[in-house]
Amino acid sequence: MRRVSGASKAADRIFQVATAICAGSPVVFLVAIAGIVVYQSIPTIQFMGLHFVSGTQWNLGSLYGAVTKVHGHEVPAGASYGALVFIAGTMLTSIIALIIAVPISILTAMILAYQVRGALGFVLSILVELLAGIPSVVVGLWGILVVAPWVSHHFGIFIKDILGFIPFFGGNVGSGYGLLTSGIVLAMMIVPIITSTTRDLFLQVPLLAREGGLGIGMTTWETVRYISIPYIRDGFVGAVALGWGRAMGETMAVLMVSGNAMNILPQNLYSPISTMAAFIANQLDSAQTDATGMAVHALSELALVLLVITLATNLIARWLVRPRGARRKVGVSR
Amino acid sequence: MRRRRRRKVSSVVGWIFAWLAAGLVLFGLFDLLATVVWRGARAFRFSMLVQPTHGIAGGLENAIIGTFELVLIAIVFAAPLGILGGVYTSEFAGAKTASVIRFLAEVLSGVPSIVIGYFGYLLMVLEWHWGFSALAGGIALTIMMLPYILRTTESSLQQVPLMQREAAWALGMTRFQAISRAIWRPAAGGIATGLLLAIAIGLGETAPLLYTAGWNSNNPSWQLTHSQVGYLTYIAWDYLDQPYPEAKNLAYAAAFVLLVIILIIQLLVRGFVWRSSGRGGNGH
Numbered sequence: 036m037r038r039v040s041g042a043s044k045a046a047d048r049i050f051q052v053a054t055a056i057c058a059g060s061p062v063v064f065l066v067a068i069a070g071i072v073v074y075q076s077i078p079t080i081q082f083m084g085l086h087f088v089s090g091t092q093w094n095l096g097s098l099y100g101a102v103t104k105v106h107g108h109e110v111p112a113g114a115s116y117g118a119l120v121f122i123a124g125t126m127l128t129s130i131i132a133l134i135i136a137v138p139i140s141i142l143t144a145m146i147l148a149y150q151v152r153g154a155l156g157f158v159l160s161i162l163v164e165l166l167a168g169i170p171s172v173v174v175g176l177w178g179i180l181v182v183a184p185w186v187s188h189h190f191g192i193f194i195k196d197i198l199g200f201i202p203f204f205g206g207n208v209g210s211g212y213g214l215l216t217s218g219i220v221l222a223m224m225i226v227p228i229i230t231s232t233t234r235d236l237f238l239q240v241p242l243l244a245r246e247g248g249l250g251i252g253m254t255t256w257e258t259v260r261y262i263s264i265p266y267i268r269d270g271f272v273g274a275v276a277l278g279w280g281r282a283m284g285e286t287m288a289v290l291m292v293s294g295n296a297m298n299i300l301p302q303n304l305y306s307p308i309s310t311m312a313a314f315i316a317n318q319l320d321s322a323q324t325d326a327t328g329m330a331v332h333a334l335s336e337l338a339l340v341l342l343v344i345t346l347a348t349n350l351i352a353r354w355l356v357r358p359r360g361a362r363r364k365v366g367v368s369r
Numbered sequence: 370m371r372r373r374r375r376r377k378v379s380s381v382v383g384w385i386f387a388w389l390a391a392g393l394v395l396f397g398l399f400d401l402l403a404t405v406v407w408r409g410a411r412a413f414r415f416s417m418l419v420q421p422t423h424g425i426a427g428g429l430e431n432a433i434i435g436t437f438e439l440v441l442i443a444i445v446f447a448a449p450l451g452i453l454g455g456v457y458t459s460e461f462a463g464a465k466t467a468s469v470i471r472f473l474a475e476v477l478s479g480v481p482s483i484v485i486g487y488f489g490y491l492l493m494v495l496e497w498h499w500g501f502s503a504l505a506g507g508i509a510l511t512i513m514m515l516p517y518i519l520r521t522t523e524s525s526l527q528q529v530p531l532m533q534r535e536a537a538w539a540l541g542m543t544r545f546q547a548i549s550r551a552i553w554r555p556a557a558g559g560i561a562t563g564l565l566l567a568i569a570i571g572l573g574e575t576a577p578l579l580y581t582a583g584w585n586s587n588n589p590s591w592q593l594t595h596s597q598v599g600y601l602t603y604i605a606w607d608y609l610d611q612p613y614p615e616a617k618n619l620a621y622a623a624a625f626v627l628l629v630i631i632l633i634i635q636l637l638v639r640g641f642v643w644r645s646s647g648r649g650g651n652g653h
Binding site for chain 1: 376377379380381383384386387388389390391393394395397398400401404405408449450451452453454455456457458460461462470472473474475476477479480481482483484485486487488491492495496512515516519541543544545546548549566569570572573574575576579580602605606609620621624627628631632635639643
């Protein structure tokens with residue numbers, strides 16, 4: 036047996052330590068992000084208290100006028116930071132996106148998993164993954180050029196005519212920049228995520244179980260409905276939560292089609308809105324003009340709220356899609 | 370008999386809906402591509418590639434070079450961190466540590482991109498006084514790419530059979546020698562794929578850069594801090610809002626260039642996966 040030289044042993048040791056440090060970098064970034072965002076939010080948390088999440092008025096105050104002192108922090112006179120409008124915008128757009136994306140995704144995943152195979156299946160799967168890789172500004176551009184006019188002239192009026200008697204669906208369809216358009220554009224962005232995860236889940240359903248279904252005379256549709264879907268239910272809920280987290284954190288596409296409303300809660304399905312992520316991006320110039328720096332802290336707290344909501348959604352998703360090794364390995368999966 | 374017919378019909382109807390859904394997704398994709406390519410290709414001039422942005426119009430040279438500078442800085446940080454981190458997770462860490470690292474990387478990838486950008490603004494632009502700069506933007510992109518590279522590296526190393534490691538160890542190699550001489554080879558394709566896709570992600574990002582890289586209508590100065598950088602996605606977003614047709618055309622052209630670069634990377638990668646998975650070969 037070859038003797039290992041001292042130098043090789045030292046190199047081995049150094050390499051192991053170096054890789055361990057690199058493997059620790061995600062946690063360093065996570066702690067840094069959470070720490071900085073929390074620390075920079077403290078002045079606003081003390082200034083606004085719970086009104087930050089219940090107030091609807093976001094007002095930077097008089098940036099050139101008097102500065103008042105509240106709880107030891109200097110604040111422009113008349114400043115108020117209420118994020119409820121943006122929290123509501125984030126929730127509503129992402130939920131509309133889910134309502135559109137979930138049925139489309141599960142049906143598309145069925146096709147990808149069970150109806151196409153070989154070259155066609157491969158090409159279709161690639162196209163879905165290609166959709167996931169399209170930059171969000173490009174999707175936003177498509178939203179402005181295609182979806183907003185379509186919602187304004189056709190789809191919005193169509194929905195209003197059919198469902199207009201329900202309060203939230205009636206009212207003025209407007210310019211097309213708003214809640215419904217944001218939801219559609221977001222749906223476009225999360226469909227590939229949910230679809231590809233769900234397709235992988237469908238492929239993990241044991242072939243024997245599906246053959247058993249066909250063997251007792253089920254139609255192919257019933258096999259999917261009564262065997263595959265119950266089998267993947269937990270994982271599917273996780274995939275949906277994953278897409279939901281992505282929809283809530285999405286910035287650019289929403290910023291481009293949402294209409295960027297401030298200080299007013301959405302009145303109907305077509306109202307202009309803004310989400311937390313889009314609003315942070317939108318405030319780039321305004322925040323820097325506040326000499327007291329309170330506007331920067333307020334955006335930091337908004338980022339904190341967004342971070343907490345998306346991470347909670349993601350953690351639930353991970354917990355639901357966690358591999359349950361023993362159960363999945365039964366049988367012959369393709 | 371009637372019951373069986375009803376079940377058959379509902380099966381057919383169900384699958385028709387499924388095909389319609391898949392068709393809708395494909396229609397959306399093609400409509401998106403067609404719209405952007407149609408507008409972009411008409412607005413695009415080759416002279417844009419060699420002219421910097423000027424006022425409301427001009428070219429894209431500054432943005433293209435700036436985008437590549439930012440992605441280059443990001444990959445310089447993210448590639449070693451991600452690849453070595455992936456090596457540790459796959460080769461050295463115990464099952465429990467590995468799952469913890471994997472989990473943390475996934476949590477990091479779930480952080481919204483605008484939060485990463487705003488974090489970069491608070492820490493690097495304000496606290497460290499770098500100003501809007503290439504380095505701040507590059508590090509924000511690093512945080513976006515890192516979990517992705519780590520995960521792909523780890524999963525492609527996991528696919529190398531244990532026997533190959535045992536063979537290397539049996540020759541008296543240390544773990545480092547085994548990894549650096551033998552084990553990385555079969556995994557190299559997967560790692561390269563991950564890197565390319567991470568670059569594609571970085572090229573298309575806007576939100577992390579808004580608060581870190583700033584905007585500059587001149588070509589990048591290659592100064593790491595205290596010098597703002599322009600990038601393509603900024604033009605595609607900001608110039609679209611301007612009321613002038615020239616500005617809008619520049620935005621379409623920027624989106625078009627971006628889309629073409631990203632599609633080329635994606636198709637290269639998929640083609641590579643296609644060939645290496647043996648589906649494209651004549652074996653079947």
